[in-house]
Amino acid sequence: MSEIQKPQWLKENIDLKSLNTMGLSVSARFFAEVHSLEELQAALQWARLQQVAVFPLGGGSNVVLAGDYDGLVILIRIIGRQVLKVNEESNQILVKTGAGENWHQLVRWTLQQNAYGLENLSLIPGCVGAAPIQNIGAYGVEIKDVFHSLEGLDIQTGQIVVMGAEECSFGYRDSVFKGECLDRFIITSVTFALSREFQPCLGYGHLQKEVLKAAGTDAVTGRLVSDTICRIREEKLPDPEMVGNAGSFFKNPVINEQLYQELSSREPDLVAYPAGEGLWKLAAGWLIDRCGFRGLAQDNGAGVYEHQALVLVNRGGASGRDILELAENIKQAVLERFQVELEMEPRTY
Structure with a gap:
């Protein structure tokens, strides 16, 4: 690859240790950090022209890096959160967020907007873009329960795609992105169908007991459920910053x-x-x-x-x-x- 072909945003031989929660030290031959749809399209176009493989990376919380990557690692940092629509009759609220947003921060933000449905998924590490791929779930709630749609880019063509729940073929910790669409798309944003009406989901394990204990004589709120789940997870699971x-x-x-x-x-x-x-x-x-x-x-x-x-x-x-x-x-x-x-x-x- 000549210097003329090398874009300014492209980096080479980057250690990914700080970008995966396992703390594994491996090298990416090529590396790009993207903050917009346009930057992602440019990176994919470069990869196609150079005929190198592409590895999209978000929070690095659900990967095991077994060795150096001889291709282009694209760090997805597309952010943004917005309320798209509120249906006063059904109390449904559509919330759209960039794939690079921190997942837990999104959960907390939705509670501030009085939008409920994600609270049981509090403190799950990683970024929003990985949530539909894995159909993340915890304490009786999965992404498929609150999913509306997503936008992404076709890695081979650079074309924008929009997919609904049926097209994502959600299963237990599974989706079309882990099967027939493996390595085909990079998710750029996700829209969730949440509710203005808080309906606690407390049927999983001892969650109800812990929430009611924390509430005491006060009413159970979405924030209380989120706080309780955070405490339970912190007691059970190690902080990636420490281990x-x-x-x-x-x-x-x-x-x-x-x-x-x-x-x-x-x-x-x-x-x-x-x-x-x-x-x-x-x-x-x-x-x-x-x-x-x-x-x-x-x-x-x-x-x-x-x-x-x-x-x-x-x-x-x-x-x-x-x-x-x-x-x-x-x-x-x-x-x-x-x-x-x-x-x-x-x-x-």
Whole structure:
């Protein structure tokens, strides 16, 4: 690549350690930080002309960087939050936000606008653009429950696309962007359908007990639910600023009735929840804990968080390959003991 072809905004050989919550030190051959649709289109056009692969990066909270990236890493920093429309009859409020917005800050902002529906998703790390890809969820709420539409760019053509919920094919921690549309689009904005009327969703685990305890004699509010969930998450999960991690590392597996009966007969305290007719969802953290991995600290820095076995950590110096090797060991142990196959949540690059 000649100097004439190199745009001013393009950087080379950039260490991504500070841009992924696992704290993994890998290098991007090319790097661009974009703050607008136009800048993103320019970066994609350059990548097409140079015939290099593209890796969009937001908060870096759901990726495991296994090695140096021989392509263009595009850091998405497209921000902006606005109320698009309020339906007085249905109390629905449409909120549009840029893909580069911090997720938790968006949740707090919607509460300030008296727009409800995201409070159960408080303190989830990362940026807005990743939320539909992963169909993030917590405490009984998923993105699909409050999703309206999204805008993005086709990586190959640079064309703008608009997609609704049906086109996104949401599933449990899944969407079309992890399947047939993998590596095809970069999300630039997301619009949520929220409500002016606060209706608390407290049916998950011990959340209702914790919220009512915090409320005392006062009314339950969206802010109170958000604050309570923040406190619970801070007690259970490590701060990425202190301990490198990518949050929940494995999906909670879903099994059939027959396997559930077999496991529950020999594991009386098996943690499981109904997941539809003839299906049960198991707590992956419980399975991993039972295999003896909770609190593991390997010499290479890879380990398992002592307060939540679902979280793999980088205690310092671990490589992406170290983390993935530990993940494979955990998957094998769970499979051998419970005949259950775990699936990773983070994506590997």
